[in-house]
């Protein structure tokens with residue numbers, strides 16, 4: 001039996017591809033419905049996602065899959081997003097819009113950028129990479145405080161191999177955008193797509209071919225005997241097991257594995273995210289999302305969900321989501337802190353119609369140098385035993401929905417070749 005652990009996007013796409021080829025498989029999902037992070041919760045007349053989930057396509061395999069194969073109806077948006085600074089809003093990406101900074105900050109950012117580029121230093125960690133790619137001005141106004149808030153970790157310990165799609169900025173665009181407003185949208189998410197009724201629509205369209213077994217939590221994986229045990233006590237044998245469980249969960253639920261693999265698993269670190277969703281009794285500005293580097297705000301980003309689709313909030317109202325990351329211990333009273341921050345933005349507590357706090361315990365894998373060292377060994381061990389750990393948290397990377405789709409398609413192809 002081919003087993004798939006988890007009915008998030010990666011597991012569901014793999015299931016779709018196997019169903020198309022009439023290859024028998026079973027998906028085991030611990031929650032009561034599939035979707036993983038791509039679920040849309042209804043509260044009152046609002047639809048709230050587990051934070052903003054926007055589709056970006058730079059690979060036609062993923063784009064064709066969603067548009068042609070699933071025939072999912074999508075709104076297309078041209079990104080309208082900003083960095084929130086005390087001195088005013090600066091369009092995102094920050095480095096291409098220095099024109100919007102007050103004169104003295106702009107001049108410093110430009111001269112430090114030119115200095116950094118002339119020095120052309122090589123960087124071995126994320127912190128040094130920021131300074132050598134952007135210069136001290138951009139680093140200290142946005143890149144360093146924002147990333148410290150997001151990762152809650154020493155940026156000098158983070159590697160740089162995970163940044164595939166976040167390339168150093170083109171010097172000509174930085175200088176052009178400092179002299180005058182840059183009339184074009186840059187970056188991997190310059191435009192994006194979103195389904196009318198929330199991101200779960202993507203999962204619902206996959207459900208047409210794939211029916212996962214829900215409320216079936218995998219409690220143990222016996223690697224040697226190739227069988228999984230469910231929380232209910234049920235035992236299922238497998239020939240291949242495609243796991244999309246977070247990698248630390250797979251390791252601690254594995255039986256009959258060498259001690260060194262268990263030790264390697266202890267190296268893995270990650271961040272969770274508190275996601276506070278709010279329905280508001282008024283319309284808000286048509287902005288897609290705002291980044292908050294300043295320490296006075298407890299959150300790092302606010303997205304305006306009802307600007308992705310008018311069907312996410314009742315007519316005349318709007319909705320937004322706030323994201324704050326946390327380390328091992330979830331912070332208490334986070335809702336109060338987040339709502340307190342909103343009042344600084346001119347949104348009053350009395351205007352709040354609905355609230356829904358969602359916890360994302362696995363949100364960002366910390367890809368430090370220790371992790372880079374142990375990851376290949378862990379993967380090689382599982383692969384050798386017919387277990388393939390996939391998806392954002394299975395492969396332990398910083399991937400997006402596009403990569404989950406491609407991974408699901410590729411895993412099915414590899415199985416038949």
Ligand SMILES: Cc1cc2nc3c(=O)[nH]c(=O)nc-3n(C[C@H](O)[C@H](O)[C@H](O)COP(=O)(O)OP(=O)(O)OC[C@H]3O[C@@H](n4cnc5c(N)ncnc54)[C@H](O)[C@@H]3O)c2cc1C
Nearest residue numbers: 006008009010030036037053054217218363391392400401
């Ligand atoms: C804060 C945040 C914002 C993001 N924003 C975007 C965005 O705007 N655009 C974008 O493209 N991507 C975004 N992503 C990335 C996107 O969420 C992931 O790429 C994608 O959801 C990964 O899907 P997955 O199936 O690999 O993992 P998951 O969605 O985590 O699915 C894993 C599944 O395994 C199940 N499971 C876990 N343990 C067990 C067990 N023991 N037994 C059975 N089942 C189990 C879970 O319930 C879950 O359903 C974002 C991610 C985060 C954290």
